[in-house]
Amino acid sequence: xxxxxxxxxxxxxxxxxxxxxxxxxxxxxxxxxxxxxxxxxxxxxxxxxxxxxxxxxxxxxxxxxxxxxxxxxxxxxxxxxxxxxxxxxxxxxxxxxxxxxxxxxxxxxxxxxxxxxxxxxxxxxxxxxxxxxxxxxxxxxxxxxxxxxxxxxxxxxxxxxxxxxxxxxxxxxxxxxxxxxxxxxxxxxxxxxxxxxxxxxxxxxxxxxxxxxxxxxxxxxxxxxxxxxxxxxxxxxxxxxxxxxxxxxxxxxxxxxxxxxxxxxxxxxxxxxxxxxxxxxxxxxxxxxxxxxxxxxxxxxxxxxxxxxxxxxxxxxxxxxxxxxxxxxxxxxxxxxxxxxxxxxxxxxxxxxxxxxxxxxxxxxxxxxxxxxxxxxxxxxxx
Numbered sequence: 077x078x079x080x081x082x083x084x085x086x087x088x089x090x091x092x093x094x095x096x097x098x099x100x101x102x103x104x105x106x107x108x109x110x111x112x113x114x115x116x117x118x119x120x121x122x123x124x125x126x127x128x129x130x131x132x133x134x135x136x137x138x139x140x141x142x143x144x145x146x147x148x149x150x151x152x153x154x155x156x157x158x159x160x161x162x163x164x165x166x167x168x169x170x171x172x173x174x175x176x177x178x179x180x181x182x183x184x185x186x187x188x189x190x191x192x193x194x195x196x197x198x199x200x201x202x203x204x205x206x207x208x209x210x211x212x213x214x215x216x217x218x219x220x221x222x223x224x225x226x227x228x229x230x231x232x233x234x235x236x237x238x239x240x241x242x243x244x245x246x247x248x249x250x251x252x253x254x255x256x257x258x259x260x261x262x263x264x265x266x267x268x269x270x271x272x273x274x275x276x277x278x279x280x281x282x283x284x285x286x287x288x289x290x291x292x293x294x295x296x297x298x299x300x301x302x303x304x305x306x307x308x309x310x311x312x313x314x315x316x317x318x319x320x321x322x323x324x325x326x327x328x329x330x331x332x333x334x335x336x337x338x339x340x341x342x343x344x345x346x347x348x349x350x351x352x353x354x355x356x357x358x359x360x361x362x363x364x365x366x367x368x369x370x371x372x373x374x375x376x377x378x379x380x381x382x383x384x385x386x387x388x389x390x391x392x393x394x395x396x397x398x399x400x401x402x403x404x405x406x407x408x409x410x411x412x413x414x415x416x417x418x419x420x421x422x423x424x425x426x427x428x429x430x431x432x433x434x435x436x437x438x439x440x441x442x443x444x445x446x447x448x449x450x451x452x453x454x455x456x457x458x459x
Contacts, residue, residue, distance in 0.1 A: 108456035111408055112141070113415045114168055115428050115452075116156040117445025121147040123156060123170060124444035125189065125454075128413065128430045131439075138430055138440035144189045146170060146182060155179075158201065158215060158252070159450040162234065163208030167192065168452065169234065171201040171215050181215055181230075183237050186454060193237040197230040203251050203450070205321075207258030210277060211235050214261045216249035217242075224248065224267050231279055241279040246270045246292075253321040253328075256366075262328055264316035268292050271319055271330055271341060285346055287330065287339065288313045314339070318361045323368030327386075331359045331373065338362075338373065338384070356380045356394055361404050365411045370433055372414040374402035381405070381416055381429075383436050393436035399427045404451040413439065417448035 111128045123144040130136040147154035155173040162168070168186055173179045179201040183192040198217030206213045211234045219227040227249055228242035246265025253262050254276060261274040269291035270284045286292055290309040314332030322328050322343060330339040336359055340350040356375025364371045364386070371384040379400045383393040401419035408414070411433065418427040426448025429441040 108408075108410065108412075109459035110457045111413060111415075111430075112454040112456075113406065113428070113451055114159050114161065114170075114454060115404070115415075115417050115426075115444055115448055116159050116170065116450040117426050117447060118155050118157055118173075118419075118449045119153060119447035120445030121145060121154055121156060122445045123159070123189075124428065124448075126415075126428050126442060126444070128415070128440060130413070130432075134432060134435055134437075134439065136430065136439045138428065138442040140442055140444060142189065143445070144184075146191075147172060157450055158204040159452045160204050160206050160213070161186065161452050161454050162206050162211075165455055167234070168454065169204060169206060169213055170450075171197065171204055173200045173202060173218070177221070179217075181213065181232055181237075183234060195232055195237040195239050197232070197239060198228050198242060201230060202249075203263070203318075205252045205254045205261070206234060207254050207276060209258035212240075212258070212276065214252050214254065214263075214274070214276065216245070216252050216263050218248055218250060220248075227265075229261070229263065229274060243274055243279055243281060245272050245274075245281065246284070250316075251318040251361075253319055255322045256324075260322070262319045262322070264319050264330060266315050266317060266333075269313045269316065271316065271328070273343075283346060285341060285348075287316055287332065287348070310334075317359075320362050320364045320371070323364055324366055325368050327368055329362055329364055329371055331362050333358055333360055333376070338371075340386075350389065352384070352389065352391075355391070356382050360402070363405045363407045363414065365407055367411070370407070370411065372405050372407060372416070372431065372433070374405050374416060376401055376403065381414075381431060383414075383431070383433060395431065395436075395438055397427075398429060398438075398441045399424060403449045406451050406453045407433070408453055408456065410456065415451055415453065417451045419447045419449060 158171040199219040202218040204215035213232040231241040247267035315334035317333040318331040338352040342349040356378035358377030360376035399418040425443040
């Protein structure tokens with residue numbers, strides 16, 4: 077059950093201005109000898125800790141260091157979906173999307189990968205992110221069940237693992253990314269074509285940006301006429317699936333999955349500044365380097381990864397993935413590599429791949445559990 081935590085909110089808001097330099101977008105790492113990431117295997121209820129050791133002239137070795145079981149019901153798939161590491165590196169968090177009826181978020185200790193605590197969230201909690209400045213975690217409740225109705229973003233205080241608020245949002249929200257200070261959260265709502273900005277300390281929505289002419293319109297399928305109208309509306313929708321963290325020059329990028337477009341949103345004017353058409357089929361998840369130079373996109377229907385040069389406004393490379401249905405992506409803080417997950421199809425295992433952004437080619441791949449999805453960077457070790 078959700079509990080009020082006004083003192084926590086007030087204290088966290090006061091801490092925002094003293095954000096540590098280790099927050100998202102501010103973390104820098106030296107050239108590393110090894111990189112570690114956590115990846116979800118949604119249909120196996122496991123998390124893989126993987127390590128990538130770059131080769132000196134390209135390529136490298138990618139291996140599974142550990143497989144961690146999550147979930148409490150041995151006969152049910154609970155679906156670990158979203159994953160994130162606290163900016164201080166001491167804990168990681170994973171959303172278990174399936175519950176009875178609500179899902180949950182688990183807090184785990186890095187290194188030991190021991191479960192510390194858990195808290196109930198909403199219906200189908202999915203993508204998440206954590207602010208080092210406030211210790212608040214923001215997880216979107218995707219809500220796959222029943223009628224398409226507006227959903228919420230659960231805000232969780234990660235010290236005590238208490239859900240302190242559910243902020244109303246659009247229909248089927250997805251993606252959850254914070255700015256470097258932890259004061260703003262961005263996500264999209266897939267079924268009403270909106271980009272949302274949340275006051276991450278004040279726990280309220282600030283503004284929404286329509287991404288198509290029908291954005292924000294309620295949809296109903298109760299009658300044949302309503303179904304026909306809904307179908308006509310959906311034909312014009314981009315159906316966004318991801319929004320990135322803001323770059324240093326104030327841009328957020330949105331994946332327009334249905335229309336195969338990449339949208340650049342200028343936060344100062346709150347407008348779509350550029351539209352990149354003809355991306356790979358089913359552009360799905362994104363990550364962008366803090367300097368705003370490179371963006372990596374997964375093409376879920378196209379079985380490929382795109383590497384975009386945002387300064388030139390071109391796709392610099394499109395690389396087929398080793399398995400079908402690419403899903404998540406995260407770029408290392410030194411901007412050298414991107415870790416990508418592939419779900420696979422049927423009985424295929426999931427896969428984690430690493431892409432070299434300077435060479436613009438795949439460096440390594442390794443199989444993990446079935447339906448690999450959410451992925452989060454943990455740490456880099458020096459040579």
